[in-house]
Amino acid sequence: xxxxxxxxxxxxxxxxxxxxxxSTVFNALTGLRQHVGNWPGKTVEKKSGICxxxxxxxxxxxxxxxxxLGANSTEEEIARDFLARERPDIVVAIVDASSxxxxxxxxxxxxxxxxxxxxxLNMMDVARSGGLEVDAGALEAALGVxxxxxVARNGQGIQQLLESIEAVAEGETASPVDGPRLSxxxxxxxxxxxxxxxxxxxxxxxxxxxxxxxxxGDPSIRxxxxxxxxxxxxxRIRNILHQHEQAMLEIASSRYDWAAxxxxxxxxxxxxxxxxxxERADRLLTHPLGGLIAxxxxxxxxxxxxxxxxxxxxxxxxxxxxVRSADALEDALRGWPDWSTSLLANGLIGGAGLVLTFIPxxxxxxxxxxxxxxxxxxxxxxxxxxxxxxxxxxxxQSFLPLFLGWGCNVPAIMGSRIVESRAARxxxxxxxxxxxxxxxxxxxALFTAAFFGGAAVLVSWSMxxxxxxxxxxxxxLISRFVFRGQDSSFVMEIPRYHAPNIRTVLLxxxxxxxxxxxxxxxxxxxxxxxxxxxxxxxxxxVGDSILGHIGxxxxxxxxxMGLDWRMMVALLTSFVAKEQTIATxxxxxxxxxxxxxxxxxxxxxxxxxxxxxxxxxLQMLFVPCAASVAAIRQETRSWRWTGFAVGYMLTISFAVAxxxxxxxxxxxxxx
Amino acid sequence: MRTDDRxxxxxxxxxxxxxTVAELSGGRxxxxxxxxxGCTPGTQVTMERNAGRGPIIVKLRGTRLALGRGESMRLLVxxxxxxx
Numbered sequence: 147x148x149x150x151x152x153x154x155x156x157x158x159x160x161x162x163x164x165x166x167x168x169s170t171v172f173n174a175l176t177g178l179r180q181h182v183g184n185w186p187g188k189t190v191e192k193k194s195g196i197c198x199x200x201x202x203x204x205x206x207x208x209x210x211x212x213x214x215l216g217a218n219s220t221e222e223e224i225a226r227d228f229l230a231r232e233r234p235d236i237v238v239a240i241v242d243a244s245s246x247x248x249x250x251x252x253x254x255x256x257x258x259x260x261x262x263x264x265x266x267l268n269m270m271d272v273a274r275s276g277g278l279e280v281d282a283g284a285l286e287a288a289l290g291v292x293x294x295x296x297v298a299r300n301g302q303g304i305q306q307l308l309e310s311i312e313a314v315a316e317g318e319t320a321s322p323v324d325g326p327r328l329s330x331x332x333x334x335x336x337x338x339x340x341x342x343x344x345x346x347x348x349x350x351x352x353x354x355x356x357x358x359x360x361x362x363g364d365p366s367i368r369x370x371x372x373x374x375x376x377x378x379x380x381x382r383i384r385n386i387l388h389q390h391e392q393a394m395l396e397i398a399s400s401r402y403d404w405a406a407x408x409x410x411x412x413x414x415x416x417x418x419x420x421x422x423x424x425e426r427a428d429r430l431l432t433h434p435l436g437g438l439i440a441x442x443x444x445x446x447x448x449x450x451x452x453x454x455x456x457x458x459x460x461x462x463x464x465x466x467x468x469v470r471s472a473d474a475l476e477d478a479l480r481g482w483p484d485w486s487t488s489l490l491a492n493g494l495i496g497g498a499g500l501v502l503t504f505i506p507x508x509x510x511x512x513x514x515x516x517x518x519x520x521x522x523x524x525x526x527x528x529x530x531x532x533x534x535x536x537x538x539x540x541x542x543q544s545f546l547p548l549f550l551g552w553g554c555n556v557p558a559i560m561g562s563r564i565v566e567s568r569a570a571r572x573x574x575x576x577x578x579x580x581x582x583x584x585x586x587x588x589x590x591a592l593f594t595a596a597f598f599g600g601a602a603v604l605v606s607w608s609m610x611x612x613x614x615x616x617x618x619x620x621x622x623l624i625s626r627f628v629f630r631g632q633d634s635s636f637v638m639e640i641p642r643y644h645a646p647n648i649r650t651v652l653l654x655x656x657x658x659x660x661x662x663x664x665x666x667x668x669x670x671x672x673x674x675x676x677x678x679x680x681x682x683x684x685x686x687x688v689g690d691s692i693l694g695h696i697g698x699x700x701x702x703x704x705x706x707m708g709l710d711w712r713m714m715v716a717l718l719t720s721f722v723a724k725e726q727t728i729a730t731x732x733x734x735x736x737x738x739x740x741x742x743x744x745x746x747x748x749x750x751x752x753x754x755x756x757x758x759x760x761x762x763x764l765q766m767l768f769v770p771c772a773a774s775v776a777a778i779r780q781e782t783r784s785w786r787w788t789g790f791a792v793g794y795m796l797t798i799s800f801a802v803a804x805x806x807x808x809x810x811x812x813x814x815x816x817x
Numbered sequence: 818m819r820t821d822d823r824x825x826x827x828x829x830x831x832x833x834x835x836x837t838v839a840e841l842s843g844g845r846x847x848x849x850x851x852x853x854x855g856c857t858p859g860t861q862v863t864m865e866r867n868a869g870r871g872p873i874i875v876k877l878r879g880t881r882l883a884l885g886r887g888e889s890m891r892l893l894v895x896x897x898x899x900x901x
Contacts, residue, residue, distance in 0.1 A: 214853035218846065248855045248878045363845050395841070398852035399859070423881050425865070434868045529883045533871030536885060542872070635847040636885030637854060640874055 155203045156315045157232075161225060162240030163252055164211030165522065165641035167268045169193075169650050170298040171240055172208040175308070182657050184783055185210075185224050191563070199308050202315070207234065213639075215255045216359075217366050220568040230259060231350045236314050237261045238307070243273040243280045243295070244421050244642070246412065250405035253289065257325045259355055264310045265293045266303070272642070276421030278413065285412035290325070299647055328358065329400035335361060335390055342382050349374050361393040424643040428526065432640075437530035444527070445549060448514045452553065456507035463506070468499040488682055494675070502666050504556065509659050511550065511557050515564065516654040520646040524564055525638055532636060538618040539625030541565070541636050544574040551581030555770060559777040560658065566638070569629035575781055576624055576791050579770035580617040582610055585724035590762050592728060596746035597758040605759070613766050616798060665776055674772065677722045689734050693718055703800065707764065707807045708757025708817070717764060723771050756810035756817045760803040767799035823896045828873060828889030830864040836894030837861050843891035851892065854882055862894060 158175075162168045172180070176195025185192045193208040209228055210221035217223035229237060239256055241249040256263055265285070273280055286293040292310040296303025328336065339357050349356060349370045359367040360383070372380050430436045472495045479487045518524055524543070532542030540548075543565040551558035558578045565571040582590075590609060594602035681693045688694055689712070697715030704714045712734045719730040728745070731737075735752075737744040753761070769792050770778070779788040811817050824839050838860045841848045855878040856862070865881065866874035873889045875882055884892070 214849075216849050216853050218850045218853060245879045248880050251853065251855065363849070365845075394845075394849065394852065395858055399857045402855065402857050402860075421879070423876070428866075428874075432866055432874060434871060525883065529872055529874065532883075532885060541885075635843075635850060635888050636872060636883070637847070637850045637888060638883045639854065640881040640883050 155205050156236065156311075157234040158197075158204050158206045158236045158238060158311060159228060159234035160206065160208045160238050160240060161229065161252065161256065162209075162211060162266075163213050163242070163249055164639065166211075166240045166242040166249065167298045168208060168211060168240045169654075170647055171238070171266060171268065171296075171304075171307070172206065173649055173653060174298055174301055174304045175204075175206050190221055190224055190568075197308070199312065202312065204311065204315075212252070214252060215259065216362065217364060219566065221566070223366060229256070229261060230352065230355065233261070235262065236311055237263045238266050238311065239263055240266045240268055242269050243267050244269050244276060244278060246273075246278075246280060247402075247405050247409040250408055251401055254326045254401045254404050257289070257291075258328075258358070260325075260352070262314050263291045264307065264314055265289060265291055266298075266307055267293050267295045268298050268303075270295045270302075271297045271299075272421065272644075277419070278421060279415075281412055281414060284414070285408070288408045288411045299644075326401065326404040329396050329403070332361065332393060332396050332400065335386075335393060339383065339386055342379070342386060343371075344375065344379060347371075347374060358397065360387065361390065362397055363387070363391065363394050422642070424522070424640070427643060428640070431523070431526045432529050434530070434533070437526065441527050441530055444518070444523075445546070448511065448550075449553070451510050451514065452507050456510045459506035460503045463503040468495060468503060471495055471499070484686065485682065488686070489675070489678065494671070502663070504554070504666075505659060505663070507553075508557050508560075508662055509655065511561070512658040513651070513655045515546075515561060516651045516658075517646050519564060519654075520644075520651050522641040522643045525640050528638065529640065536636070538621040540573060540621050541567070541570050544570060547574055548578060548581055551578050551583060553584055555579050555581060555583050555774045556662075556777045559774060559781055560662065562781060569625070572782060572787065573621060573625045573629060575778055576787065576794075577617055577621045579774050579778070579791060579795060580613065580620060580767065582613050582766055583724065585771070586766055588725050589720075589727050589765050592742060592746070593749070593758050593762050593765075596749050597755045605762075609759070609762050609766060612763065612802075616767060616802065620794070620798070661780070665780055666773075674722065677719070677772065681719060687733075688715060688719070688730060706804045707760040707800075708753055708811075709761055709764075710752060713753065713761055717761075717768060720765060721769060721772055723773070724765070727765060754817045756807055756815060759810070759816065760807040763806055764799050764803040767795060767802055769796050769799070821895070823898065824893050825896055826890040827862065827864075827875065827884070827892040827894045828867065828886060830862075830867065830894065830896065832864050832867055834896065835861060835863045836896045838892065839895045840893040841891070842893070843888070847888065847891065855880065856882070856892070861897075 160168055160172055172193060172195070175197045179197075180193060180195030183192050184190065190210055195206050197204040197206050207228070209225040212219075212222035212225040214222065215226040215229065217226055228234070237256060239253050241253060253265060267280060267282055267285065270280065280295070282293045282295040292314065294303055294307045294310050296307060298304070336357060339360065343357065347353060351359075351367065351370070356367050356371065360371060371383070375383070431440050472491045475495065476487055476491045479490065518527070524546075527546060528542030530542070531545035535542050535545055544562070546564065547558045547561040550561055555578055558581065559575055562571050562574045562578065565574050590606055591602075594605045594609075598605045681688050681691045683692055685691055694715050697718055698711040700714040701711040704710060712731070715734060716727045716730040720727045731749070732745055735745065735748045737748050749758070769775070775788060775792060778791050779785065782788060825836075827836070830836055838856055838858050841851055841856070841858070860877055862875045862877045864873065865876050870886060872883050872885050875884065
């Protein structure tokens, strides 16, 4: 052993139920030396960092919040697989002292898994203020692992926690006590199962633990067991399990009995009745009507900030940074071939630069979301909106991201992270591009004004309603058929409110903004360049470019909607950005820049009103813009889901537009 | 007919009423989720918010849980009639 010279890196995993201050402890341990990525192949954030102390290096992994090791959600499955398979050197169980009993359930599971552990007894101040005195020493004696009382928000107890981690790493653990036992009723059952499972069972989990999980009906353990066993052995086991489906209740109850007993030993005399769970504030915030009004006010506030603070900054950035650097570049490249100037000025800066101007708006949005999340409000918002959302197969949490999509779909897709369950989150991401964003509304306003004069508002409104109906239908179908059978039950903790932790909030905001900048700098940039190339080659005239030829190729389909090839080209360029449609039409119809009057006149001469309505529908439902597609790819971490989103929207948009035009023609309306 | 008419779906409790969990039904995933969040047979639950439609909020083991309307009807509780 080369001890001392090359100290072994000790892996420390932070486990805990949501809302126990896990991120606060993680930030305190790692400071800014942390890395945020995704768990391999999952859409769940993985935070890890380095912590050094006395020359020792600890690699700290923040596991997703989980209530049990039962794999009831993707988050729980990740946490439990990491603990049971990767076997970190030390697990720090972060426990909320003010709701100790419920938190001890996870501790019980961790003890039964048999990992080297330290318990971080957080939020001691909250417990104390409610009259609850938790005796850390008594808890330590009951658990047989070190217990460190802390108030992570003020940094209290962090040093002691590090000392305990170090002590456990060096093997100086507290003397082991008899860990939580399963209920006597389960023991014979476990023995029966043990006898039925071959001794040479090869699965990546501890044997006894896996057998208990099997009795609990854990689907993923069932799968790996089935795969590892010969069919006849599995059949015997399956029969045993089938006869004892109630075992899961027994096991969970025995863990809670242990938790209640341990709680009594650690707390001595009862107390804590005065710990506020936020009932007073929730009299308004979860009220069926008052809660809605409060939520609407909150959303209005976010919008107000985005428009009054963010939009001016966006304008300033665009005028002073994007436009100027594009101009400067054009000057500097005078004499170079035309295509290279165009590539850099239009493709590069025009594409990614424009997206970068979104940063102020996004920063405000992400900051607001991080604060509302940290304070504990999000669960309340989800609660009041659930009544409406579950009718279309979504849950309350999806409302906020969807609603934010009215401004721009990109932050909405990125904001879908607040939706907890994977199926609900993916559904939210997949339908968000159907929210009519501001850029699409610009195009719609132009068309309705050109064709319908006084009735423009009514037509716009009808089209938005049509759009929302399609969204609701898509959400319903996706959640019903694509994610069929996945647990979408709405069981959610309503956490206690607490003052936001500035560090946690700023780190979360910074991380999300960083992700967006990465997105703009890579995928969005690449897509802008591709679209630029398609619209600039072989001719600089978009009508004769590759895009133009694709548009001509689509003319027969356009014919079904009363649209000629020029409209198809304009539609295709909306992939760059939705408002691009107008710029393209100006070029292709030769109406030039300036007022829209000439453009409107020209438009009315090349199509009938029915075709215009059909085009509006097409524009609204068409493939999301490049930035949205990139965001979908980033958030789903899957080209398959990205392709699915593009494909289904493409299909719906053409289908709806064709139906509109053909029905109008059938009845002789607007043709 | 149920022999014990005090066993009712959780969603029928009025705010302020208390019951103990008697039976969980409605699929393994849902039951497992309830169990992990402290809703085991015999647990005392107090209704806090129930508007007759939409989701509900209950208090149990010193924490609060929100459940969807459908979910609240799949959980049976034994009503405690301490009030006349």
